[in-house]
Amino acid sequence: MAKTVKPLRLLTALLCAACSALLIWQCLKIFFAGGETPYTAQNISRALKVCLPAASLLAASAVFTGILSLKYGSPKEKFRPDRQYLLTAALSRAGEAGGEEIRKARRRVFFVKAGGAFLALVLLIPFAAYLMGKAHFETWDLNAMALSLLKNALPWVFASVAALILTYYWTDREAAKLLEKLKKQPKTAFTPERENRFENSVLYIRLVLLLAAVLLIALGAANGGARDVLAKAKAICMECIGLG
Amino acid sequence: MDKVKSKPAFTRRLVQLYAALLYNCHVKGFLNGTIFRGNSKVLCVPGLNCYSCPGAVGACPLGALQNAVAASGQRAPAYVLGILLLYGLLLGRTVCGWLCPVGLLQEVIYKLPTPKIRKSNVTRGLSMLKYFILAALVFAVPFWYSYQKLPLPAFCKYVCPAGTLGGAIPLLLHPGNRGMLNALGVLFTSKFVILVAILLLCVFLFRAFCRFLCPLGALYSLFSRVSVLGVKTDKAKCTHCSVCLNVCKLDVRYPGDRECVHCTECIDACPTGAISFKAGKFVLRGNEGIPEMKAEANNKAKPKLWKRCLLVGAMTLLLGAAFWAANRDRADAQNAPAASENTVETVTPAHVDESVPVGFDPGQRAQNFTAPLNGQEGTFELYACAGRPVVINFWATWCTPCCLELPAFDQIAREYADEVTVVCVHSDLITDDIEEYLASYDYAQLFALDETGDIIASFDGSLALPQTVVVDARGVITYNDMGSMTYDKLKGLVTEALSRQDGASEE
Ligand code: SF4
Ligand code: SF4
Ligand code: SF4
Numbered sequence: 001m002a003k004t005v006k007p008l009r010l011l012t013a014l015l016c017a018a019c020s021a022l023l024i025w026q027c028l029k030i031f032f033a034g035g036e037t038p039y040t041a042q043n044i045s046r047a048l049k050v051c052l053p054a055a056s057l058l059a060a061s062a063v064f065t066g067i068l069s070l071k072y073g074s075p076k077e078k079f080r081p082d083r084q085y086l087l088t089a090a091l092s093r094a095g096e097a098g099g100e101e102i103r104k105a106r107r108r109v110f111f112v113k114a115g116g117a118f119l120a121l122v123l124l125i126p127f128a129a130y131l132m133g134k135a136h137f138e139t140w141d142l143n144a145m146a147l148s149l150l151k152n153a154l155p156w157v158f159a160s161v162a163a164l165i166l167t168y169y170w171t172d173r174e175a176a177k178l179l180e181k182l183k184k185q186p187k188t189a190f191t192p193e194r195e196n197r198f199e200n201s202v203l204y205i206r207l208v209l210l211l212a213a214v215l216l217i218a219l220g221a222a223n224g225g226a227r228d229v230l231a232k233a234k235a236i237c238m239e240c241i242g243l244g
Numbered sequence: 245m246d247k248v249k250s251k252p253a254f255t256r257r258l259v260q261l262y263a264a265l266l267y268n269c270h271v272k273g274f275l276n277g278t279i280f281r282g283n284s285k286v287l288c289v290p291g292l293n294c295y296s297c298p299g300a301v302g303a304c305p306l307g308a309l310q311n312a313v314a315a316s317g318q319r320a321p322a323y324v325l326g327i328l329l330l331y332g333l334l335l336g337r338t339v340c341g342w343l344c345p346v347g348l349l350q351e352v353i354y355k356l357p358t359p360k361i362r363k364s365n366v367t368r369g370l371s372m373l374k375y376f377i378l379a380a381l382v383f384a385v386p387f388w389y390s391y392q393k394l395p396l397p398a399f400c401k402y403v404c405p406a407g408t409l410g411g412a413i414p415l416l417l418h419p420g421n422r423g424m425l426n427a428l429g430v431l432f433t434s435k436f437v438i439l440v441a442i443l444l445l446c447v448f449l450f451r452a453f454c455r456f457l458c459p460l461g462a463l464y465s466l467f468s469r470v471s472v473l474g475v476k477t478d479k480a481k482c483t484h485c486s487v488c489l490n491v492c493k494l495d496v497r498y499p500g501d502r503e504c505v506h507c508t509e510c511i512d513a514c515p516t517g518a519i520s521f522k523a524g525k526f527v528l529r530g531n532e533g534i535p536e537m538k539a540e541a542n543n544k545a546k547p548k549l550w551k552r553c554l555l556v557g558a559m560t561l562l563l564g565a566a567f568w569a570a571n572r573d574r575a576d577a578q579n580a581p582a583a584s585e586n587t588v589e590t591v592t593p594a595h596v597d598e599s600v601p602v603g604f605d606p607g608q609r610a611q612n613f614t615a616p617l618n619g620q621e622g623t624f625e626l627y628a629c630a631g632r633p634v635v636i637n638f639w640a641t642w643c644t645p646c647c648l649e650l651p652a653f654d655q656i657a658r659e660y661a662d663e664v665t666v667v668c669v670h671s672d673l674i675t676d677d678i679e680e681y682l683a684s685y686d687y688a689q690l691f692a693l694d695e696t697g698d699i700i701a702s703f704d705g706s707l708a709l710p711q712t713v714v715v716d717a718r719g720v721i722t723y724n725d726m727g728s729m730t731y732d733k734l735k736g737l738v739t740e741a742l743s744r745q746d747g748a749s750e751e
Contacts (some may be wrong), residue, residue: 001702005357013358013448020444065357081363086486088365089497167323179511198469205470206333213329220323225312226286229323231293231642232311233285234301236708238645239297239400240307240407241415241425241706242432243727 005072015058022051031034084174093233105178109171127153204217246676255555256507258344262559263291264345268410269563270570273298277418280570281444288324290331291344292460294404296411298418301570305331305384306404306460308398311642314386316681317393319466328463336471337464340454341505346406347454347718353446361448368458371503377403378459393681395642399459403432405439408432409458427727450493454505465502475499475506481518488514596666600720602703612717617667619679624692627667630716633741635734638671638700638711641681645728646710650687652731656738664738667692671700671709683691716741 026047031038081089130136130153137145220226259329267289270280280301289302305328314320331339340347354360361367375400385398401408412432415421454461468474477488477499488499488510496503499510500521511519512531518529600609611628626634637653638645650668657666665691670678682691694700701711703724714723714737722741 005382009357009359012356016356016358016444016447020440022617023440027433027436027440028372031430037426037428039432041422041425044425062356063432066355069357081489085364085368088368089486089489108375137505154269193253202470206472209329209333209470211630213326213333216322216326216329218326219320220326223319225319225321225323228315228319228642229288229303229308230283230286231640232308234279234281235640235643236279236309236415237294237296237397237400237407238643238708238710238727239397241412241424241708242401242408242435242643243412243427 005065008061008068012058012061012065012146015054017059019051019054019058022054043135065143102178102181105174105181109174112171113167116163116170119163120160123156123164125156127156130156132191133199192201252599253509254552257348258559259342260348260554262563263343264293264348265563266566267291267293267345268297268299269567269718270299270301271567272571274414277415277420279415282570284570287682288327288331288337289343290335290616292346292406293344294407294410296407296415298414300410301566304406306540307397307400307407309354310386311395312383313383313641314390314397316387316530317390332464332467332471334421334600335464336474336506337461337502337504338471338473338506339464341507342460344460345410346458346701347451347505349409350446350453351476353443354450354500356447358447360450363450363493363495367449368503371495374458374462376463377457382459382463393684394647397644401644402434403457405435405442405453408435408439412436422702423725424727427750442722445687451505455495455503459504462649468500468504473506475504475508475511476519476520476522478518478520479528480563481516483516483518485515488519507539517581542703548584600718604702604721604724606721606723608721609719610713610721611702613702614659614698615667615694618670618691618693619682624667624690627719628717633664633717633738635664635666635738636703636705637668637669637695637729638709638713639668640670640709641678643709645725649710650685651727652729652734653689655731656734657687659735660738660742661688663742664691669694669699712737714738714741716744718744 030043032046033043130149136148136152273279276314279296279298284301285295285303286730287309288304288305289300290305292306293300293302293304293305295302295304305324308324309321309328309353312324317323356391381399381403386396389396412435416424416428424665442453442599447454462672464471482498489496490501490506491510491513494503494505506521508521508529512523513531514531519594521528529581598609599608600610602611604610610626612625612731614625626636635656637646637649639650641647653666653668653704656664660666668689669692670692678691700711703711708726710728711726712723712729712734713721717721722744723737
């Protein structure tokens with residue numbers, strides 16, 4: 001049954017997107033309809049009426065999918081971070097504890113990533129050069145422009161994206177290997193020296209900050225800062241509500 | 245495991261809900277379409293909560309910070325910085341996990357049953373964006389403009405979805421505020437589009453606004469290592485197994501880091517018991533290190549119903565007291581146009597048409613008022629402007645649109661010097677820098693002070709600035725609306741008022 005829920009979840013997602021698009025479209029429609037005061041009560045209620053069926057559909061789909069998910073269990077959500085994320089996190093946390101091998105691997109992954117990003121950028125240069133060449137856009141013949149773009153510039157974009165994908169896959173493979181290694185390592189807890197030093201001094205840092213906060217508040221109350229906050233908060237803020 | 249998790253989740257949800265209700269307990273505001281004007285607004289609440297929300301009883305820390313930075317040309321933003329430092333030091337991003345209505349809203353939206361986007365290095369990278377927004381829109385832009393004498397809270401003005409959702413929408417939907425709709429334009433349109441886009445993003449990405457865009461979260465995250473309350477990882481116990489990272493939906497590297505909102509959901513997952521929720525050295529919630537055993541023990545233990553009841557009871561009591569205090573009549577008296585010292589009943593001069601009833605709508609007769617003139621001797625009296633139209637503009641030095649439109653009033657005052665009186669009234673809670681502000685300009689219009697806010701109230705001040713009123717030669721109001729004024733529009737209004745005068749004299 002969880003399989004049935006999956007397409008329903010997809011449907012709810014599509015309805016969410018459709019509702020948002022509809023809302024934005026209605027808002028822009030009112031605005032671009034122009035006039036000195038585009039927003040009137042009639043315009044707004046008309047726009048809301050247009051959005052109502054989609055919103056009701058969304059609500060129904062969300063409730064129905066929600067009930068089914070509760071009853072049959074939803075497909076496992078992929079909250080889990082991707083491997084790259086775990087690798088970066090694990091390596092950055094365990095960098096020093098992991099020993100020489102991990103440190104080396106970390107460096108290798110960093111250089112491959114940086115190299116991949118650099119290559120992707122370099123491959124984009126001909127594309128940028130093409131865009132800057134005014135001659136390509138003089139005719140304003142859309143078909144000709146699109147064809148020329150497709151032939152001369154877009155291959156470079158594809159190459160750049162391909163470089164990124166390859167880098168991703170390579171580092172992903174490395175990530176998998178490294179994570180395995182990390183898992184096999186004996187689980188050693190590790191407290192770097194500076195961590196200890198920080199823990200010992202945090203109380204003093206807190207006291208200093210507390211003192212600074214109290215002093216600043218007192219100074220602010222004396223120099224009129226508090227009254228300023230009240231003055232602003234007591235009036236409707238035109239910027240907040242998008243009028244100012 | 246689930247039962248273990250549900251306990252902190254329940255308490256946290258409860259606290260989140262109560263905090264949201266507590267910040268917005270001025271229910272009358274929603275019913276009347278006004279905002280709260282009590283003195284509790286001198287305090288900033290810890291979470292992001294727009295002070296233009298009809299229910300808000302405290303100031304928004306982010307809005308207050310931007311305005312304080314924008315006023316730094318006159319005075320150091322010590323007060324707001326002090327408050328934020330205090331919140332950061334005591335609570336840090338625990339505010340985000342427990343005390344912020346916008347965080348709660350995003351968590352609720354995320355419950356919509358749709359496929360979700362998982363966190364990755366891309367989302368971690370994007371989390372840096374909020375620091376850029378903090379530096380640029382909260383500090384740099386307001387600071388830069390403060391030296392051009394233009395208060396510009398850039399984040400509020402161009403991005404903040406909390407302002408649009410909590411402030412604009414409830415106010416604009418109220419039938420009593422139809423006039424505000426006239427002032428909506430490109431700014432509202434863009435902010436509305438931003439709001440919808442962010443809400444949509446939050447359906448698929450857990451707390452997308454908090455993670456990528458919120459400057460307040462960015463500010464609190466700077467205190468992640470020193471904040472007294474919060475989730476802490478004991479690095480001596482941590483074996484870097486990354487189990488916590490699999491539980492957490494945010495872009496954390498380890499629990500308690502800059503991205504952690506201290507929701508405590510990862511605590512039970514840690515196999516070594518390295519994670520705990522602490523207040524200083526005191527552990528408020530921890531785990532012994534073997535989650536399965538702890539889960540079993542917890543499941544066997546009787547649910548501590550009385551504890552929950554006590555929590556709910558205590559919070560409801562607190563909330564009830566706040567509701568009573570915010571909605572009792574005294575607060576209302578502050579909202580109502582007060583019987584004024586400055587609005588005066590004088591002998592009505594001959595040019596004022598007494599047959600027209602006094603009021604504040606176009607077509608009604610304006611009530612007389614006097615106001616001390618700024619920077620010169622004497623007072624301004626409306627009825628003393630014998631037989632000529634008067635343009636009254638309510639403004640304040642801290643109001644961006646007000647400052648931007650002053651030149652238009654200046655131009656009209658110069659062009660119609662012989663026919664029209666233009667007076668700009670600095671309204672309510674005067675901060676002591678008007679003269680200094682005006683000294684850098686050579687404006688031709690009169691400037692007067694409305695120290696108590698009575699004058700703007702007598703013109704049905706909608707509590708929003710700027711507001712412009714045009715009164716014709718007979719003392720009858722021809723225009724009264726809030727919102728920005730342009731030279732062309734003002735000229736049209738003045739011409740109309742003058743034509744009425746001509747019509748009247750021909751009659
Ligand atoms: S617009 Fe946003 S930042 Fe500004 S005051 Fe309102 S909630 Fe605060
Ligand atoms: S990041 Fe901002 S919006 Fe999110 S919970 Fe924290 S203060 Fe609220
Ligand atoms: S690290 Fe733990 S406490 Fe922090 S946000 Fe993630 S799950 Fe919540």
